[in-house]
Amino acid sequence: MDLTLLLQRLFDAVFNGGIYASLALALVIIYRATGRFNFAQGEMATFAAFVSFLLLTGPRPFLRGGSVVGLIPGVPWPIPLAVLGAVLFGIVSGAATERILIRRLERKPDIASVNVTIGLLLTLNALTAELWGTGGRFFPAVFPAGPDDHLLIGGARLRFTSIGVWLTLLILVLLLVLLMQRTKPGLAFRAMSTNRASAELHGINIGRTLAAGWALAAGIGALAATLSANSVLLEPSMMLRVLIFSLAAATLGGLDSPKGAVVGGMIVALSQTLVPAYVPFVGNELSLLPAVIMMLLVLLIRPAGLFGTEQVERV
């Protein structure tokens, strides 16, 4: 076996792994807060990435039907600011989505949440396509991505973008841990996800905490979308595939475990790169298959996922 090639493939998987892990993290935060799934997570992120694109494009807007860009001061913005703008947009729109749509689902069955988030997925996807068209657009790389921007390790290239994505993810996880373990709002969030009723009795504002959870998740999603927009081309359905991989990652790791999301994201990305490379009958177009099979196997053995907590029913 060619070790350099193997190493190169591992490095290639790192970038995707970081993106899947970020989006899976967003899914996990929402699942912990509400016990529900946000199937529109990817489309919300895509929309935020397009907002960042709007901030970047300057006086020649690609928006169909007229220019909004004139209303935004100082456009075009530099990339870091544009990414920050997308994240802020994600945070605000996430909180708004929770307040307007999701809070009405409190006492409704699971299928209602599936319907609403899938409805949101369709609507947002259509809205993005209507505003910006369905063609792929070039989005500048956030981290240096030139042909020479890489480290050579054992003959294999570890690209700066991959390092950047993982550094971002690590900082994100660190901040998240600090937020959850060391701050009042984090404590409120943990109390709410452990026992909603008694948290409410202790004076925690459930509505505000839920909205904060959605804001956080949508912000992380927006970051993931802007970071990956350069490699997958910016287009309305760009996160749909990523979402499926992230769903597999979150399920693998356990829906309520942030650690599981990160580990799951990496496992999924590795299987996506390595299995088609070394298993003869799995072609590249089948890269989702190993992830799905692993997800099924893990669920059969441990229904709660690798790091998830078992659900016990009280009679």
Place this chain on the structure above:
Amino acid sequence: MKSSSLLVVDEGSRHHRLWQGGMWGIFGLAILLVPVVLAPFQVGNMNRAVILGVAILGLNLVIGYGGQLALGHSAFMGLGAFVTATMVQDELWDYWMIIPVVIVLGFVVGLLVGLPALRVRGLYLALVTIAMATVFPTLAAIDKWGITERTGGPNGRKVVELVEAPDFLGWLPGVGGARGGNAYRYWIIVVVAIAVWVLVRNLMNSRAGRAVIAIRDNETGAAVYGVNLPLYKTVTFGVSAAIGCVAGLLFTLQTAFVAPQDFTFLLAVDLLIGLVIGGVGTMQGGLVGGLFVVWVRDWTKKVTIPLGFYELDGGGPLSQATFGIILILFTFFAPGGLVSLGRLLRSKIITVVPKGST
């Protein structure tokens, strides 16, 4: 009890029977008129609507009656469609001979997929089935083991062998005229749909059906009463998958062309939309939902909405947005779907006093 409806009749009375007979009569007349009155392509649309209706009925069995969030029925439909295409083209079988094959195949595959369904619950099952729906199109295009030879790979497979009405069935409404092919297929599809409908209704009215509903309403309670949870859950899944496969067979019969992109996650979403808009857990919901999805999509593709400064063109993503918004609105404001709205309307017209209530 005072009732606000126009008519109040006793159950089983002459008036009640008259009302029921009238309603069934109107429904029967509508079925008869479709292939006679509508334009040929509209009969084709109607065929696709009824086929979707059959698939949604199967989905309803799992979601509406079984209470399990299985969302990947596009894969079963695709399985039925591809198997039918290859049986007709390569093995030269007749369509009616393939019906038992796809039923058995769908049931077995449904059992296999349903086994994990025993372990995972609620949203986990939704995830697993969505993943299944996403993988299916790529599975159908695997370039190994002769799969592409049978499915046609990414380009799809054309079915040259078309069904034509035999002479002794030439009297069927519409079959003789310009709509010949579509009208004859319409009758085949309607007969199969009625058969599936009667089967599901009888199943749900039986001991097994009540057990399935008991599991949905209270799983622990049902288990305590001696309902074999694993058995009923998997068999429900299997039957539902078999119905999906039959819908797939009808799909091939109608379109004479199958391709992986016909059975993507979007078809699964269409089925879900049809289910929710028709009515979750109702016997009529499937047909209503199928009609809704096909006709509303057709309609939204034709309209253009001028907004003054901007023109919303139906050729673009308008129909997708319409479905998304309708799905959200129905979930909030009419969770019982169009069928429950219809029942509300009926209660304004007629109230049936059950026997022995006075």
